Amino acid sequence: MTGSVGEIVKAISKAQNIALFCHTNPDGDALGSMLALALSLEKAGKTVGAFCDSPVPEKYKCLKGSDPVKMPAKNAAYDLAISVDCSSLDRLGQSIKSFLSARKQVAIDHHASFQRFAEICLVDSSASACAEIIFDVIREIGNMDGDIAGLLFGAIVTDSGCFAFSSVSPKTHLIAAELMKYDFDAAQIIYNVFRRNDIARFNLQNRVLSKARFFENNSIAVIIFETADFEATGTGIAQTEGIINGLIDIDSVKVAYALSEVNPKNFKLSIRTKSPVSAAEIANRFGGGGHINAAGCRVNGYKEDIVENIVKLAKDRL
Ligand SMILES: [Mn+2]
Incomplete structure (x- = not known):
């Protein structure tokens, strides 16, 4: 009720x-x-x-x-x-x-x-x-x-x-x-x-977006914020917010992921999707939640294993 x-x-x-x-x-x-x-x-x-x-x-x-x-x-x-x-x-x-x-x-x-x-x-x-x-x-x-x-x-x-x-x-x-x-x-x-942006976040944005990876004919996009990226730009995880939107705005991208390294082998995963793919449903699989087109969760593991796993989850839903 x-x-x-x-x-x-x-x-x-x-x-x-x-x-x-x-x-x-x-x-x-x-x-x-x-x-x-x-x-x-x-x-x-x-x-x-x-x-x-x-x-x-x-x-x-x-x-x-x-x-x-x-x-x-x-x-x-x-x-x-x-x-x-x-x-x-x-x-x-x-x-x-x-x-x-x-x-x-x-x-x-x-x-x-x-x-x-x-x-x-x-x-x-x-x-x-x-x-x-x-x-x-x-x-x-x-x-x-x-x-x-x-x-x-x-x-x-x-x-x-x-x-x-x-x-x-x-x-x-x-x-x-x-x-x-x-x-x-x-x-x-x-x-x-x-x-509003600041120069440190702008540098983080450029550094990480330039390393974006695309899968399945550019329909799935992944970026990773690693500790080294934060150190090189003088930023932290709080400044990653919103950068993922640069990926989901690409016309061919249906599912975008941003992994942010919190601790070794521990990542915050942000998910953005275009309907009908549900970001919340993908996040739920990792114990997270959110909305149909924007959701998040925590994921543990080696980054390459995580990327393989989340790309497959997206692929299965396209
Ligand atoms: Mn809210």
Whole structure:
């Protein structure tokens, strides 16, 4: 059973101390959704903590109110814990304990792979971003302002590929139009979260894309970010985000993979597909998840074995 916006607003009104959580390695949707809800709850007179198990990536530090995001304090007692943009409990990483220790739990998410892990779950897999659902919640609370609107707008821009993905619906645009009535710089937000690059990431991008490998008549593409690439360019795994899009944008490419070396023989795998191939279904095979055209997981092994394996998985689906 899926909860309603009304149920969540009721749970919020009964609580005073509220903890918000987003997933590890947060993206603009996770952070923007969480911070927008935090601002709204603070305005409503609540005591709010916003928590994430990983540091805020450089590119999202421009988001209003991103400084207070921290690891939850041990033994903190909350009336209510709300997770945003998390498809399963383990996406909370080190925050699981403090999420579960609150008196009541709420999960707000938009992943098709969502697994129920809270008393109240508000899930809409047709939403292009979790921020679309958070918008409904904040509208019900009734205290939208320019700062909150800017955060939700940035979240939607991130997860919708700046309104370009197939997940974008008329509702996405209606929400964006509603948000733009408030005072924030939409063009600046799009630049910051979607277009902005820095020279180190530009160098990483050029280095890794120039070594891209193609299979099956250029329908499958693979790039690998190795520790040596990060060292040579002064970058890290956080700066790999989005580089894979350069592959899936190629007209012949139907499945694109980016492997990022986390530890020796341990890689983060990002998957982008063109429909009907499901990225989420491939990620599921490795215990990961995501959306139809964008998903991710962790993979262990020798890189060449992994490449052989994932190319075969793509080939079987074309
Ligand atoms: Mn999201």
